[in-house]
Amino acid sequence: MIDSHSHTFYSKHAVGTVDELVRASIAAGVKILTITDHAPFTVDRDNRLLESELDRYFADIERARQAYQGQIRILRGLEFDHMPGAQAYNRGLLDRYDLDFAIGSIHYVELPGEPLAKVWELPRLAGKAFLDRYFAHLHELLECGLFDAVGHADTLLRAVPEDEVQRRMEPLLPLFARHGVAYELNASGLRKSSLAPGSSTEVQGVWNYPSRGILPQLIASGAAFTIGSDAHDPADAGAGIRPLLDELRPLGLERVCYFEGRRRIDLPLDFFNPAPATGTRTVL
Numbered sequence: 001m002i003d004s005h006s007h008t009f010y011s012k013h014a015v016g017t018v019d020e021l022v023r024a025s026i027a028a029g030v031k032i033l034t035i036t037d038h039a040p041f042t043v044d045r046d047n048r049l050l051e052s053e054l055d056r057y058f059a060d061i062e063r064a065r066q067a068y069q070g071q072i073r074i075l076r077g078l079e080f081d082h083m084p085g086a087q088a089y090n091r092g093l094l095d096r097y098d099l100d101f102a103i104g105s106i107h108y109v110e111l112p113g114e115p116l117a118k119v120w121e122l123p124r125l126a127g128k129a130f131l132d133r134y135f136a137h138l139h140e141l142l143e144c145g146l147f148d149a150v151g152h153a154d155t156l157l158r159a160v161p162e163d164e165v166q167r168r169m170e171p172l173l174p175l176f177a178r179h180g181v182a183y184e185l186n187a188s189g190l191r192k193s194s195l196a197p198g199s200s201t202e203v204q205g206v207w208n209y210p211s212r213g214i215l216p217q218l219i220a221s222g223a224a225f226t227i228g229s230d231a232h233d234p235a236d237a238g239a240g241i242r243p244l245l246d247e248l249r250p251l252g253l254e255r256v257c258y259f260e261g262r263r264r265i266d267l268p269l270d271f272f273n274p275a276p277a278t279g280t281r282t283v284l
């Protein structure tokens with residue numbers, strides 16, 4: 001199994017050390033793990049790495065990489081925030097630190113005259129002003145040339161009807177392949193609550209993202225896909241990845257990728273489901 005999106009206590013709203021996450025991932029059957037804590041940023045500084053912690057973060061990853069060599073491959077990642085005007089800051093970090101994988105995500109949207117909107121504030125997501133800006137920011141993110149993948153682009157499905165997300169996403173779909181940015185299949189959508197249609201009640205256990213409606217068009221346009229649990233607790237290491245692949249394979253998903261040294265490596269889905277050992281076969 002591959003898990004290309006995971007967090008530790010360095011993100012502050014997540015728990016578990018690098019070592020604890022790695023051991024839980026090994027136990028869950030993950031063979032290639034990318035640790036992607038929230039990168040330093042100018043907004044919401046209490047929910048992410050500080051610049052002063054980055055050396056320690058990468059040292060912890062390096063120590064785990066050596067300690068668990070042969071059991072799991074561990075890669076250095078960060079989940080960046082994209083907002084208008086943030087490119088120079090993010091580019092500065094990317095210039096200073098060698099990463100295997102850089103995710104670009106939108107967690108915050110500025111709305112005139114309102115407090116900063118966050119993508120986990122479900123009742124705010126379906127507003128026209130929010131959606132207009134979210135998709136404008138996503139367009140920018142895809143064209144900025146800084147990131148290997150977009151994190152949970154379809155997280156709005158927790159509160160916005162699929163046809164609305166699909167209609168707004170459609171013009172952007174060809175940009176993933178054109179700019180070499182992977183579309184993340186984020187398995188946390190299998191664990192997170194969503195708003196019941198037409199109500200303000202949050203319900204659990206409903207598939208909200210990744211979008212199954214958008215997937216065939218993305219595949220047809222040549223987009224690449226990363227996959228990750230987005231675990232914020234070692235208890236969720238690798239969570240949802242197998243069920244997600246089982247669900248998406250019949251929709252035409254044939255391969256996923258991960259990034260090493262910022263270079264894309266494609267793997268067929270068979271990598272995740274090796275043929276069962278026969279036990280009786282004789283090798284001549």
Ligand SMILES: [Zn+2]
Binds near residue numbers: 105
């Ligand atoms: Zn995120």
Ligand SMILES: [Zn+2]
Binds near residue numbers: 005006079230
């Ligand atoms: Zn994340």
